[in-house]
Amino acid sequence: MNTILNDYADEVQAILARYPQDQKRSAVMPLIHLVQARDGYVTKQAMTEIAEIVGISVTDVASVVGFYTLYHEEKGGRYHLQVCTDLPCALRGADEFLAKLCENIGIKVGETTPDGVITIEEVTCLAGCHHAPMFQVQGDGAITYHENQSVDSALEIIAELRRKAAAQEAE
Amino acid sequence: MSKMVTLSIDGRSVTVPENTLVVDAAKMNGIDIPVFCYHPKMKPVGMCRMCLVEIGRPMIDRATNQPVLEDNGSPKIQFSPKLETSCTTPVSEGMVVLTRNDKVEAARKEIIEFILTSHPLDCPICDKGGECPLQNLTMRFGSKEGRFLFDEKMHLAKHVPLGELIWLDRERCIQCARCVRFQHDVVDDPVLDFHNRGRSLEIMTFSEPGFGSYFSGNTTDICPVGALTTADFRFGARPWEMKPAASLCAQCPVGCNLEYTVRREAKSGGATVIKRALPRQNESVNEIWICDKGRFGYHYTQDPARLGQPLVRRDGELVPVTFEEALKIIAEKAAHQPFQILAGGKLSTEDLAALRGLAQESGGKAWLHTYMSGGFTPHYGLSADANLGALGQGDAVLVAASDLHEEAPIWWLRVKQAAERGAALIVMNPRPTRLKKYARHVIRYAYGEESLAVAAMAEENLALAGEEIRAAAETLKSARNLVIFYGSEGLGLTGSKGLEQALADLLERGGFTGRENSGLIGVWHAPNLQAGFELGLPPAEGLADLPAGGVLYLAAADPAGDDPRQAAYFSGREFVIVQDLFLTESAKLADVVLPVLAYTEREGTFVSGERRLQRYYPALAARPGLKADFALTALIAKSLGYELEGRAASLALEKLAASQPAFEGLNYLKLAEVHEQWPQVGGSDLYYGGTSYANRQGLGKHLSRAAKPEPDAAPLREGIRDVPKNALRLVPHTRLYDAGSTFAPSRLLDQRRARRQLRIHPRSAEPLGLQQGSQALIELEGAPFTAEIVLDETIPGGTALYPRSLGVPMNAPFHAVVKPVFDKSAS
């Protein structure tokens, strides 16, 4: 069964409708976003289903997933906390911010907290250079920017994310 | 004719057709520009930047639109500040190309250096070492010292199986995308792609099985480094230890030109063995490609089970004897007896001629062992300089009752390409096949109705014809050429004869007979059945058609192996001779068994389905004591007092050419002729075509058109005999990877070999209690056998498809009761 068609019949139709009929392949990125919002990452099963919907090979879907950094092929934390340490942010202390933040949560860049809620990542420019230090949180199918951050404010955001995850877990 | 353009390359004035790429224009004029990503069989991508050259163009005065002239009156040339990629730049009038100045040489050195920043220097253990474009170009243009720190190089997995056939060395890959583009653009199996990006780009496959494509081996040829290798050959030998030998593929009727590379090795007991099969360029046949069956299928020729000595039956047992003894026994037992001969399509043309000769001399007859009829192809087939590669806009191709992708993959590719060039493709089959995607018209008919459907198109019998048939008939009216492929899906001998005649009629009525690039092509199950039809041998599915009594002589035919019930026909014979490579089921029933040389150990010719007569050469020395089929047949004849040509294959062909009009004027020298082919591959610079070989041993020649055959008046639809109650109609189809005796020994393909399966529509399966994956019991005239059920919505109702050469003892449609096997012990 194609679970994407099953779970998101309307969304899939709406996505396909954005592109000319003979250009279904264009729908591959929105469809990956769709399943990643559902599963948190992109499974091989999902790639197979997307391949079926847009009429390309699984290999070609996997290739698209592999090229773009916002698609995850492995299950990471529920939320990806992505700190920009690119040049303009670094000029305003992003590297130190990230180091201290990691120290405080007790994991290294690229790692996930033991409760599986937060993965910390380092990313290139997010177009928030004037509000450094800044990061984005990717998870639950959305991306939220957090600008003009301090380690304390960031820890507060993490605490909030943990509460959210726990609350949803409890449901 | 396309417009010609004149430009200057390295000071030389050259003229080439417009739209030619600079890199090709140079090559056509003997100037090699180094490339990695460019391949003349694929669209340029300009990725590797190896082919940078300096290009200038005549300056044009904007105001007058006239060229600006130098003081001396020559056009003023404006050079672009940047070097340009010659693989993506088409020529233009007055262009000036410089491929050898300091700027270009420096760029080459720099690009090579960049490529080597990540490339391991493991040439001494690399399979490509010795025939590697990167190695060659590094020697020629590379820098002498490395400026990159060795320990900062990428270190990546070196043994990555992309499935069990092809291995990837990630370190060696230079990201040229040749393999990716081949799989996407040439063969439309998009099962390879890049993963990640930047310096982390990696080749990967997600298909099941990994790198699932019948053409996968070709990527190992065009890979310009040793990143892709076949499981068959990797670490097998170094290129310089091997000798090449020109040959042909013997797995199907396309006649792909091959090069076997062989070496003597201790591991094989000091014998010379084939290490790999590579495509040999023949642009009219296989270009520079072969399918994986052809690449990996040669193993049977050196299988340990090969027979090495004659056997004779003594006290009911087969015991080894010498050839002299065996021939003596034959001379005694077979004297004055008519020979009834069944000859297989794997024999060479010369072998078939010898068998026909023996039959005639002895007052018997020779039959061709085939489940497909082809008597019309000598007259209606291709001739002169026909070339599928020239079909395009304005031409039509019809494929009937054949799944070309499974039966003859290179023909599938040729037809796909013809359709891409604009030829109108008509596909007729009861179920969809892979060609459907390229078809302009798709015609569906019920199994058994193939000749009716064709007749409806030929006669424009509008009452019978559906919408698609009418549309296809309309297309044919305006076609310049019509090439027809017909196969045997759902057909046995009788049905295929009906189809063949209907198609001949279609060609005749459409006025296509004798047109330059038109004709009928049989998709045979053996490489040389065409020769049998050219020699006028009548087809025989089994032994039932052969008269009783006399000597039964089977050559490269194993009816008892195909169908155990055929064993019954062995009794009642005075004497049975079986000539084969292996101790087949039929051989086990013989009085005398004669071993022969494999085709790789001798020379001979095959006639391809396109009626191209081509030579193969010995790749290996003859096994001591063994002879080629025709020579052995001649010896038998001699021992009985008949005279046949058994000295040399070339003489045998000359003799045939003297008596058989279609072969007139052909001889081994003619078949060895070559002419320059474009693109030029192989040669000193391997970088254009990878390891596909240039053709120096002959492109072959078409047979002339033979006399018109007499149509058969008998009803030519497969009979429906005594249909049992609740029976299903079981129809045969062909799968590429079967279990035939000349392919089964290639163990590498075991995992991909088709299984004995019944494909059936869920709606037909349900009332019979048959489920996906379950075993079914089939009653075939008292002989029970089992097969796995595969539910397939594309199969018409009331029928089930079974694969040939996979243990179902039938080659024609039949009716049978199919029921589930509930309990294995009970069946």
Added chain:
Amino acid sequence: MSHILLRHRDIPDIKELSVYRANGGFKAFQKAVTTMQPGDVVNEVKASGLRGRGGAGFPTGVKWSFLPGNLWPHYVVANADESEPGTFKDREILENNPYQFLEGLMIAAYAVGAQEAYVYLRGEFESIYRQLNACIARLEEAHLLGDQLFGTDVRLRIYTHLGAGAYICGEETALLESLEGKLGQPRLRPPFPAVAGLFNKPTVINNVETLTNLPPILEKGADWYKSLGTEKSPGVKIFCLSGCVQKPGNYELPLGTTFRELIYTWGGGLAEGRRIKGIMAAGASSNIIPADDRALDTPMDYESVQQNLGAPLGSASVIILDDSVNMAWLVAKTTHFFKHESCGKCTPCREGTFWMAHITERMMGGKASPEDIDLLKNVALQMQGKCLCALGEFSTMAVVSGIKHFRPDFEAAVRGGGKAK
């Protein structure tokens, strides 16, 4: 003066359709559709001298006029990939003044006869994507998008497409590939997108800021627009000021404003006790310009920056570097960025960025030798002129100019490792 592009700074609720309309929104589009031929719109934009704000500064009207009239359909694609380090202007427009951007896109579509337009957003702009989808839905409800606009035969639909993290997708042909569901790898040119772009059809690609200029131009006319900025670089530009300044942010100023004015009048100057050392005018892709008086007094327009300082103005992402910044450290940052963002398609960029990143990493790790400075420079020079797209070239700019103007910084890094920022 009130803002022309960042109008939300003057009219806070302009991201509401009603507010935007109450302030003259969609009048320009209506005027174009109901009173002007597409060709007239092209001519008006040509006359305004508006140049692309995506980086290359190519005259917008001229670009539109390249689309062949015998190949249809035409497409317009808005480039909202904004990923150049130091660039954050399109984001502010999209978040706060989305309708002016959409109106600009609609005008562009009308001008080139496109009935379908796409907005390609970088994947990180996910919340903008949602907001933009809502805006588009509202425009459809208001019948400003759809069929028979203003009772004419004009039809227009806008679709959004969200990327997923790849700087290279800002390059227009990589963007098209990505929009077609492929890897974001640049295409060969020719053919140019104007002839064979999206879905192989004639396509115009414009930057968000470029498009946002269009409604005021149509409303107030080309002459008005030309009265702003300089003769060859007319109009206003959003300067993204970041790095070592007191008040980083977006500043909408006439083209031709000097660096000095931007940094000191608007940006609040540098931190107490810090001296300005260098300027990057076009994000991470820039040359590093030594910040002497000559540089500070150079007007920021496409010609002057190029002529005076030998550096392109690009997208005017002005990164300020003070005397605490070691340029070897900076180059380690930029080369890391380009190594991460190289698409991998062509050899010199794929290998060159990888190699440069290694050398600078080694420098910062204290494991380099003095020869590595020249090696780094040579690798960069060796890339120049050979890459398939501009990204490869961009990656060499800071390296070559940095070593040229600030060699002692590199020598210090080689000696002392990466202590200095």
